[in-house]
Amino acid sequence: MKNMPWPLVLGLLAFASACGHDDHTVGLTLRLPSLAAQTGACDEANFGGTNTLTAVMNFSPALSSCVGLTVDPSNYTVSGGCPPIPTGVVRPLSLEYTLTNSDGVAASLLAIISYVDLRPDTLRGAGDVTVDLSAPTPPSGTMVSNPAELAALPHDREQCASIDDATPERWLCEAEWNYVYYHAQSPPDFDRDKDLISNLDEACSGTLF
Ligand SMILES: [Ca+2]
Numbered sequence: 001m002k003n004m005p006w007p008l009v010l011g012l013l014a015f016a017s018a019c020g021h022d023d024h025t026v027g028l029t030l031r032l033p034s035l036a037a038q039t040g041a042c043d044e045a046n047f048g049g050t051n052t053l054t055a056v057m058n059f060s061p062a063l064s065s066c067v068g069l070t071v072d073p074s075n076y077t078v079s080g081g082c083p084p085i086p087t088g089v090v091r092p093l094s095l096e097y098t099l100t101n102s103d104g105v106a107a108s109l110l111a112i113i114s115y116v117d118l119r120p121d122t123l124r125g126a127g128d129v130t131v132d133l134s135a136p137t138p139p140s141g142t143m144v145s146n147p148a149e150l151a152a153l154p155h156d157r158e159q160c161a162s163i164d165d166a167t168p169e170r171w172l173c174e175a176e177w178n179y180v181y182y183h184a185q186s187p188p189d190f191d192r193d194k195d196l197i198s199n200l201d202e203a204c205s206g207t208l209f
Pocket residue numbers: 191192193194195196197198199202
């Protein structure tokens with residue numbers, strides 16, 4: 001599964017700005033993963049051609065959405081812009097990849113759930129903040145690409161309450177819960193034809209659409 005190297009992909013996506021009198025601004029740099037590296041055999045050409053790969057990034061709680069980001073299928077560089085993100089707290093974030101075919105049929109491929117520490121003490125003296133999502137594993141991040149992984153996320157915030165405050169484990173739990181909460185009305189469907197093979201795996205093998 002891990003035969004393919006993780007490319008180092010940088011996407012300068014967003015700026016964070018402080019509330020109040022301090023208009024200090026920091027840049028956010030995000031290191032993103034290869035989609036192909038998430039699965040075994042993958043023909044990355046299937047992410048291109050007549051299909052369009054896009055990404056949406058959300059900073060919770062529903063403060064900023066970076067929509068319409070374009071993903072270059074040859075190197076997974078995400079380009080686009082985000083509105084300013086208020087600083088001061090640890091903010092959950094999610095990055096969602098969608099593949100759309102020439103008929104406009106869209107399929108959710110992968111969601112990366114993580115967080116960014118924008119607390120004043122963390123930002124003090126810092127230049128740009130880098131969020132490394134290139135290989136998200138708990139407690140830094142979670143990847144979701146099939147219905148079972150989605151179902152395993154906390155659906156009740158109380159599930160996070162027993163985890164110590166101000167720890168990466170707590171921040172990730174809150175981020176996972178945020179993701180579930182904000183998708184409650186329209187949960188992503190990671191297996192559109194319900195054959196127990198994820199959209200991501202099917203995209204890799206060219207059977208998604
Ligand atoms: Ca399927």
